[in-house]
Amino acid sequence: MCKMAVILLSLLSLCSLAFAEPPDVDIYCGDMNCYEVLGLERDAAKKDISKVYRKLAGKWHPDNFRTQEEKDDAEKKFMQIATAYETLRDDESRTEYDYMLDHPEEMWRNYYRYYRRRVGPKVDVRLVLAVTISLISAAQYYFSWSNYNEAIKFFASVPKYRMQAQEIAKADGLLKKDKKADRGKSREEIKEEEENVIRNVIMDKMDIRGAYAKPTWKDVLWVQLVLLPYTIFNYIRWYIDWILRFWIKKEEYSRVEHLYLIRKNMGISQGKFDMIEEEEIEDMLEQELWIAANYKEYKDVKDAEMKAKMSESGRYKQYRRYMKSHGNDRMTFDDS
Structure with missing residues (x-):
């Protein structure tokens, strides 16, 4: 100022x-x-x-x-x-x-x-910009790994995935009891080692996609900025190819194009789209949701189902009663 x-x-x-x-x-x-x-x-x-x-x-x-x-x-x-x-x-x-x-x-x-x-400014703007990007990249990389570790911890706590991981670990001989090696260890240490084995199996065998996917060096902001010209070039090339193939030559869409158009109709990022279950993806393809009119009809049905489900929820009913009594722009200390 x-x-x-x-x-x-x-x-x-x-x-x-x-x-x-x-x-x-x-x-x-x-x-x-x-x-x-x-x-x-x-x-x-x-x-x-x-x-x-x-x-x-x-x-x-x-x-x-x-x-x-x-x-x-x-x-x-x-x-x-x-x-x-x-x-x-x-x-x-x-x-x-x-x-x-x-x-x-x-x-x-x-x-x-x-x-x-x-x-x-007394400091070189280029230096400030470089330091800022470096800090953002470091924070981005740290939080990406934190999210990934949280996802692994979650899957290790879900019985379905935990049992699968235990079966794979047993088949590979990773959970064999070795009395000599375990001698002198407490129960907590042995349990911690088993947990690490299960988590490692989940990390190696399970494909976690979306926002909680395993971080790569390509996700870092510095790398993305360096590769930005190449990314822009690929996008322009892809867009020109799309126009030639589907607007001019009138080629039929493949599964890849169908999924791309469905994601665009949904208005979500690729990361969020990757988190959708495979069964739901197949259902969308069967209903031909890459067509805008079909997707609008599908969305209306889903919204109606969600509204009906919420109306049956006790918490939602309580919220509606509160809003009806107090309004959305009033504050009260009356607990009656």
């Missing part, structure tokens, strides 16, 4: 000078030239600037004076010296200042450079 305020004030001041002559006042050091403030020539060496600054700063430091009036005057002089030093010690800033001295008629350009340096 402070920077925005400075920018706005700067713009207002610039507008007031729109038709003015080049100013006599130095926008950097006020009523004096920065070189004159330090008592230097324009060709002064960089080490001389630092040397003179230390000398003048020690001389005009407000703590060296006794009365308040002297301190105030010294503080103004000290700030002017510090401003001159900050302007001339940096090569880029000094170059811009010298350009202003040589081209006072280019008022707008000089003002722009001055305020850009004062209110502009």
Whole structure:
């Protein structure tokens, strides 16, 4: 907010000078030239600037004076010296200042450079962008693995999948009891080892799709940005191929195209579509839901079924009674 305020004030001041002559006042050091403030020539060496600054700063430091009036005057002089030093010690800033001295008629350009340096970001924007993308990529990768581990834990707790995993583990000899190896282990340790075996079997044998699928390096934001031109190229090529095959040549859709059109009619991402059970997918194909009219009819039926199911729910009935009594825009502390 402070920077925005400075920018706005700067713009207002610039507008007031729109038709003015080049100013006599130095926008950097006020009523004096920065070189004159330090008592230097324009060709002064960089080490001389630092040397003179230390000398003048020690001389005009407000703590060296006794009365308040002297301190105030010294503080103004000290700030002017510090401003001159900050302007001339940096090569880029000094170059811009010298350009202003040589081209006072280019008022707008000089003002722009001055305020850009004062209110502009001090850190390279490219570095900030790179760090931000790296942090997002790291967080994305971490949460993807967390979701995947939660999915494995869930499937390991479902009796259907747990029993399948146990049968596979027994068939592969992964759950054999070894009394010698288990000697000295507690029951909790043995149980934990069995749990790890079951989870590993589920991870290796079960294809988890959608938002909880096993993360890959292609899911990281950095990789996706690097591959973005290739992704765009593939999409354009795919779209042109679609137009040629199905709009111009009038070819018949295959199963892949049918599923794509169904997903588009549903308005969901590929990840969510992959989480739908295979039986439901086959039912959608049988009903030819890639046709928009068929899908609309199918959706109306599903919505009606869901509404009927909710109307039979005790919790939903309680919610409806509450809304009828209190309305959706009222608050009450009456528990009766």
